[in-house]
Amino acid sequence: MTKRMNGAEALVKSLEAEDVEVIFGYPGGVALPIFDALYDSKQIRTILPRHEQGAVHMADGYARATGKAGVALVTSGPGATNTVTGIATAWMDSIPIVVMTAQVATSVIGTDAFQESDITGITLPVTKHNFLVKDARDLPEVVKEAFYIATTGRPGPVLIDIPVDVSKGELDFAYPETVSLPGYKPTFKGHAKQIKQAASMISKARKPLLYVGGGVIASGAEREIKDLAELMQIPVTTTMMGKGGFPEDHHLWIGMPGMHGAKYTNYTITETDLLIGVGVRFDDRVTGKLSSFANKAKIIHIDVDPAEIGKNKLVDVPIVGDAKQVIAALVAELRKSGAEPKTEPWMRAIDDWRTNFPLHYQHREDALMPQYVVQRINELTKDRDTVIATEVGQNQMWACQFYTIRRARSWVSSGGLGTMGYGFPAAIGAKVGRPDSLVIDIAGDGSFQMNPQELATAVVNDIPVKVVILNNGFLGMVRQWQELFYGKRYSASVLAQDCPDFVKLAEAYGALGLRATTPAELDDVLTKAFDHPGVAVVDCRVVGEECVFPMVAPGGSIDEMLGGIPGCPVSEMLDDELLEEVWE
């Protein structure tokens, strides 16, 4: 059955057919036909952000927290260009979002018409695919393909550019049942022979290590990873993108690897004899100097994207396939062969490192330590279904180190692009998708100032997220690098702890604003914020010049870490030799 309608109506019908329940949309001239059609949708809620960047981060946060594709809609020209940072953020982290941009009429494309921008050209390197629709009759098929491409294989952002005459053009609407994409066939099942070989290596390994990344979250393979780890008693390290892929309160979880990973985690990587990478990309923030990363190990690499395998590090057993299916097959193979764990001595060694080189900071009673704030958030929320979003910088690293993520899709943080200003709008998107969860953005004062306008979105639409600002008065991570590597010359990294007054800012938007300056008052303030039915912002005035430790110097080997040694001042850790290496 087909029905006559215009392009905009067909677009909305198509989105409804894709089960879209919310669109983060910001209108403008050539987008109006689409917004007009949305006005009639009973299924789709339209949320107006206060900036298009916010719209895309919201769609992204929604996707990370729910596993469904997030959707944003903006106008042409500046509306479209404002989405680029959001799209690039989703691209780097393989997050399924569909961004629709309105475009000037096909008759004037290429003439520098008012609010024209070549958004398919601009986003070519940061989308999995993009479409410029030239004919209203193509819209249903394009939407179907866009969602299919965004959510299958290695997920990613897809952009649809829709000229205004296409929105107004007429068509007979019928939503296609299948897609026809001859050049797109993601591999799901791993190669059986390869899986057998991996199983045999795992059954023999004495010092194996599972290195788990965002691919595990994307594929929903956390159950399978747990099965494998427990069956063979293999310790698990989860990257920042993989947080939640394995419960962090499990005794086999051994922390996050890399630049700000714990010493015991990085030592484990250095000593392992079999590294099993699942949905990871051997990113430089994880590996440090590549040549010394896991260089005693044979490597098994499981990923749905063949281009990731062997990209940075040569591997012994490559397995292209969906993590969930491949790990399930591996577990079945190991069970069938009656393999037994041999890792008891290995786990004992790791536990020793864990005891001797724990994550560490110097607590103070007279002042608020940022790590302590995160620890208290962790303690106060551990019995609640909580989603943690973060901004970028020290706040993000302390959240990684001191918050215990127990479930998949409860961690929302910009990894690959490291986008300041991401966390707050992403938290709003997460809360929209998971209204029953407590959603907290752990923020820096710098990052929060990149998208604070979304307070209006949260308050007006009653999306009660919580923001806890670790307000150190600095662009903290930049300041840290300047302290360590630039002789404390704080060039352009000094903010002002009391400007803006975040409590008043929150109040100006009609949110609850609270402040904590000492450990003694912290629990009360946090509890008040978390129990408040509406949006709350907590300004935590933390110690200004604290560093995230341990730290692998940029380009250094991950087993050579700065800091994290109780009682050792930073100046003594930084010898000339190390500084020379940094500059190499």
Added chain:
Amino acid sequence: MQHTLSVLVENKAGVLTRVTSLFARRGFNIDSLAVGVTEDPTLSRITLVVNAADTPLEQITKQLHKLINVIKIQDLNPADSVERELVMFKINAAPEKRHEIIEIANVFRAKIIDVGRNSLTIEATGSADKIDAMEDLFRAYGIKELVRTGKIALARGSRES
């Protein structure tokens, strides 16, 4: 090392840009490029010649595969494929030199396709080597203009799958 890539793509607007920008983004220079529709009008074939070491080329081939509109990629081995280029030379040819130039053209089985008062335009097809050799010889007379299509190539019949 020189590689000839034969890339089968969907015949849609913008696909060539997607393919070539992938090379540009990774810092590869494309030495030659030819594109045209195939026996199936919904498909085009892009023939690319690039100079790249094997490892970076493998990575770029994998990235090419990820483009939604790319259907098949072959790295053609010169021993197992036939390759041709088309070239047109416009050569300085005063009447007294015409004869000599035509002789050379005949040796290479090239065709005279235009005669001017002081020039000859010659069309030839062949391997890059053959065309380079002709160019060398014609240079003595003065080449006014030259245009090459870029290499096109197909795997030999015995290699059909």
